[in-house]
Amino acid sequence: MILNNENYYSPEANQEYMSVSQYKAFMNCEAAAMASISGRYERPTTRALLVGSxxxxxFEGTLDEFLKENPTLYTRKHELRAEFKRANQIIEAVKTDPKFMDAMSGEKQRIFTFDLFGVKWKAKLDSYNPGKAITDLKVVARMDKLPMWRYDIQGAVYQKGVEIVTGEKLPFYLAVVTKERVMDRDIWQIPQSTLDMALRQVEENIGRYADIKAGLLEPVHCGRCDYCKSIKQAAVRNYNELLEA
Ligand SMILES: [Zn+2]
Known part of the structure; x- marks a missing residue:
C-alpha cells in the first residue's frame, strides 16, 4: 500500500511495514509487539504522550485539528489542562530560539518507505531538510534520560532510509526540549559512529522480528510488561526467585 497521512498509523500499514517504534516494541517484548500489531492489545495513550503530540x-501546522480530535485535552470548564498549557509555554519558548527553529526548518512529517535488510519500513520525519539534516523533535521529562529511549536506533534507520530513497546521507539531530519547571533545550547530534553501531544492531535483530511478524516464529513473552501481566494466570513460585532478581 501507498502511505499517506490518513493511513500511516492504520493497522494495515503496521502489518505491511516495520517502523522504528514497532522495532523498539519488539525489543521490549515480542508478545506485546505482536498483540499490538494484530490489534489484540492497545497501549493506553497517556497525557504525557499527548503533550509530545x-x-x-x-510544528506540523495542524494543532487546531489536534485540539478538535482530542476533547480530553480540556477540563469540564473547557479550559486547557495544565499539561497542555505547559505545552503551549514550551512552544512559545522554542519559537523564539533561533537554533531550535533552524533545526526544525525542514519539510514536516515527510513520509518515507524503503527496503532495509530485506524488510519494508515506514518512517515519518519531523523535519527533513535536503542537503542539510534530518531532525526529530522530542519533548522529554529530563535531558539525561535521552540515551535510555534509544533514539540512536531511530536516527540510524531514518538516515539509512533517506539515503536509500534519495542517495543522500544526512546527519541526524534531536531537537530536545524538557518539561521541567525551568525548561531546558538543546540540539543534539548523534555521532555517525553511534548511528553505525545502532544500524548493525538492527541488522542483527530484524530477521527474527520479521519472522515473528510473518508467523514463522513464536514471540517470547517477557512476563513483566503490562500486556504479559494482562493475560497471565497465577503460578505457584519459589519466593527466593525474588531475591535473585
Ligand atoms: Zn511482555
Missing amino acids: FVDRY
Whole structure:
C-alpha cells in the first residue's frame, strides 16, 4: 500500500511495514509487539504522550485539528489542562530560539518507505531538510534520560532510509526540549559512529522480528510488561526467585 497521512498509523500499514517504534516494541517484548500489531492489545495513550503530540502538531501546522480530535485535552470548564498549557509555554519558548527553529526548518512529517535488510519500513520525519539534516523533535521529562529511549536506533534507520530513497546521507539531530519547571533545550547530534553501531544492531535483530511478524516464529513473552501481566494466570513460585532478581 501507498502511505499517506490518513493511513500511516492504520493497522494495515503496521502489518505491511516495520517502523522504528514497532522495532523498539519488539525489543521490549515480542508478545506485546505482536498483540499490538494484530490489534489484540492497545497501549493506553497517556497525557504525557499527548503533550509530545501537541508540540509535534504545532510544528506540523495542524494543532487546531489536534485540539478538535482530542476533547480530553480540556477540563469540564473547557479550559486547557495544565499539561497542555505547559505545552503551549514550551512552544512559545522554542519559537523564539533561533537554533531550535533552524533545526526544525525542514519539510514536516515527510513520509518515507524503503527496503532495509530485506524488510519494508515506514518512517515519518519531523523535519527533513535536503542537503542539510534530518531532525526529530522530542519533548522529554529530563535531558539525561535521552540515551535510555534509544533514539540512536531511530536516527540510524531514518538516515539509512533517506539515503536509500534519495542517495543522500544526512546527519541526524534531536531537537530536545524538557518539561521541567525551568525548561531546558538543546540540539543534539548523534555521532555517525553511534548511528553505525545502532544500524548493525538492527541488522542483527530484524530477521527474527520479521519472522515473528510473518508467523514463522513464536514471540517470547517477557512476563513483566503490562500486556504479559494482562493475560497471565497465577503460578505457584519459589519466593527466593525474588531475591535473585
Ligand atoms: Zn511482555
